[in-house]
Amino acid sequence: MSLLKQALEGGAFAVTAEMAPPKGFDFAAQLADALLLKGKVHGVNVTDMQSACLKASSLGLCIHLKQAGVEPILQMTGRDRSRMALMADVLSAASFGIDTVLALTGDHPVVGDCRSSKPVYDLDSVGILNMLSEMEATGNDCGGNPLASGAPELFKGAAVTPVYEPRILQINKLRQKVEAGARYIQTQGVFDLDSLREFMEEVSKAGIDVPIMAGIIPLKSAGMAKFMNENVPGIAVPQEMIDRLAAAAAEGKEKGVKGLPAKLGMEMAAEMIAKIREQHLCPGVHIMAIGAEKNVPAILEMAGVSI
Amino acid sequence: MIITQKKPAEELLDMLEGVKKVAIVGCRQCAAACQTGGEPEVEAMKAFLEEQGMEVVGTVLPDECCHKLLVKRDLKALKDAGAEAVVGMSCGDGVQTVADNVSIPVYPANNTMFLGQIERVGMFNEYCKMCGDCVLGSTGGVCPVTRCAKSLVNGPCGGQKNGRCEVNPENECAWILIYKRLEATGQLDKLSKTRPDKSHGDTAWPRHINLREKKS
Numbered sequence: 001m002s003l004l005k006q007a008l009e010g011g012a013f014a015v016t017a018e019m020a021p022p023k024g025f026d027f028a029a030q031l032a033d034a035l036l037l038k039g040k041v042h043g044v045n046v047t048d049m050q051s052a053c054l055k056a057s058s059l060g061l062c063i064h065l066k067q068a069g070v071e072p073i074l075q076m077t078g079r080d081r082s083r084m085a086l087m088a089d090v091l092s093a094a095s096f097g098i099d100t101v102l103a104l105t106g107d108h109p110v111v112g113d114c115r116s117s118k119p120v121y122d123l124d125s126v127g128i129l130n131m132l133s134e135m136e137a138t139g140n141d142c143g144g145n146p147l148a149s150g151a152p153e154l155f156k157g158a159a160v161t162p163v164y165e166p167r168i169l170q171i172n173k174l175r176q177k178v179e180a181g182a183r184y185i186q187t188q189g190v191f192d193l194d195s196l197r198e199f200m201e202e203v204s205k206a207g208i209d210v211p212i213m214a215g216i217i218p219l220k221s222a223g224m225a226k227f228m229n230e231n232v233p234g235i236a237v238p239q240e241m242i243d244r245l246a247a248a249a250a251e252g253k254e255k256g257v258k259g260l261p262a263k264l265g266m267e268m269a270a271e272m273i274a275k276i277r278e279q280h281l282c283p284g285v286h287i288m289a290i291g292a293e294k295n296v297p298a299i300l301e302m303a304g305v306s307i
Numbered sequence: 308m309i310i311t312q313k314k315p316a317e318e319l320l321d322m323l324e325g326v327k328k329v330a331i332v333g334c335r336q337c338a339a340a341c342q343t344g345g346e347p348e349v350e351a352m353k354a355f356l357e358e359q360g361m362e363v364v365g366t367v368l369p370d371e372c373c374h375k376l377l378v379k380r381d382l383k384a385l386k387d388a389g390a391e392a393v394v395g396m397s398c399g400d401g402v403q404t405v406a407d408n409v410s411i412p413v414y415p416a417n418n419t420m421f422l423g424q425i426e427r428v429g430m431f432n433e434y435c436k437m438c439g440d441c442v443l444g445s446t447g448g449v450c451p452v453t454r455c456a457k458s459l460v461n462g463p464c465g466g467q468k469n470g471r472c473e474v475n476p477e478n479e480c481a482w483i484l485i486y487k488r489l490e491a492t493g494q495l496d497k498l499s500k501t502r503p504d505k506s507h508g509d510t511a512w513p514r515h516i517n518l519r520e521k522k523s
Contacts (some may be wrong), residue, residue: 079457083504105464108456108474119457126461127504161465169463169486169498176461176501188465233468 052112
């Protein structure tokens with residue numbers, strides 16, 4: 001059974017991390033990083049060509065992780081695969097014991113690095129969840145035909161963007177995702193606890209009952225924060241954080257010490273995680289380290305979180 | 308309105324390589340409105356091809372280039388003109404309808420872009436993808452299949468900033484438009500209902516409609 005499901009249902013503070021497959025066929029670096037996460041998190045999301053940039057498939061790295069004893073979460077977007085291809089991958093994943101999935105609509109190919117690729121979007125996030133729920137309920141495939149060995153039991157999740165205007169649209173779509181079978185939610189990276197709290201209150205006011213894990217992105221520099229603010233929808237890093245990162249860079253330059261902003265970014269991430277847990281804002285966190293997965297155990301230690 | 312755009316001249320000349328005698332077929336409907344195949348454009352094409360050393364043996368401008376019988380009738384004017392090829396200055400439908408009626412090559416002068424709204428003379432907006440299963444009744448009269456870059460029937464995605472689509476910031480997010488329209492018309496309840504995903508089983512192309520078929 002899904003480790004993440006056990007954690008969330010058992011009342012533990014759930015922790016997930018995130019990794020991208022390589023742009024190539026050598027998975028050694030990813031596996032080395034993944035082993036550092038073993039026993040530290042309840043699952044590792046494996047991205048499905050995030051930002052529409054070509055990588056090896058999510059399923060491929062998920063299989064590697066599972067075989068290495070690290071619990072993978074299969075991210076599935078509707079961008080590149082029709083409903084048939086999505087279902088086929090879920091069935092293959094299930095045969096390896098991969099039963100935790102995260103359904104996403106997916107970034108459009110024109111914002112990525114293979115612009116000529118056809119945008120498929122046969123199903124969006126809600127459609128993928130609905131299809132898988134229907135499969136589980138009936139034992140049938142996406143054409144209504146019986147599956148030979150019945151349907152696998154999945155733990156399905158989805159994403160939400162708390163910083164969104166008008167917010168009612170995100171709340172509405174969140175409700176649709178939960179109605180379609182999402183049993184956990186991971187948020188886009190949040191940097192401001194007050195706005196997270198406000199969002200959680202609106203979710204609760206809307207009567208939506210689902211565990212929402214706060215997305216945490218450890219910042220590496222002021223430049224990274226500014227870039228994300230300008231280019232990534234749904235990301236809003238407060239100016240105060242950017243100033244602190246810039247001050248850390250200046251301090252490092254003065255003292256001739258490298259890596260001070262990244263260290264501060266880890267500390268700020270740890271602080272957020274600790275507060276989210278202490279204040280019971282969310283039942284867990286999802287850490288997106290964007291290539292710096294090896295830092296996740298240290299961040300969790302600083303936050304005083306162990307699974 | 309079928310919106311067309313003129314192909315680059317070099318592309319057309321590549322298709323016409325070796326052709327000495329050519330006929331031109333325009334269209335008085337959509338292509339005329341798009342300034343890609345009306346009378347002035349056909350005249351300009353004639354002058355251009357003659358400059359390139361070709362002999363233009365005839366020009367025809369059917370009222371509708373997508374009308375098979377009409378095109379058949381009008382093309383009789385080109386009979387015995389000795390054309391080695393036809394330049395079609397209509398949409399892709401018109402070019403094929405011409406090709407159905409002649410036994411020489413037909414080359415398109417235009418790219419067929421989309422089914423669009425004429426905002427003003429010379430300004431066109433893609434409004435309908437002709438999906439065959441209209442959802443406008445529940446989306447405030449804004450088509451998500453066409454005006455959302457991902458054709459989401461249950462949007463929005465997370466990819467908008469300040470109401471603009473990240474795929475092309477010139478475009479407003481269709482789902483924010485839908486929200487505003489539903490709000491303004493007191494129909495926000497329609498937002499909460501999940502729409503079924505598009506089925507593609509009944510829209511396999513090419514499609515045909517025959518109103519003359521006897522109803523059983």
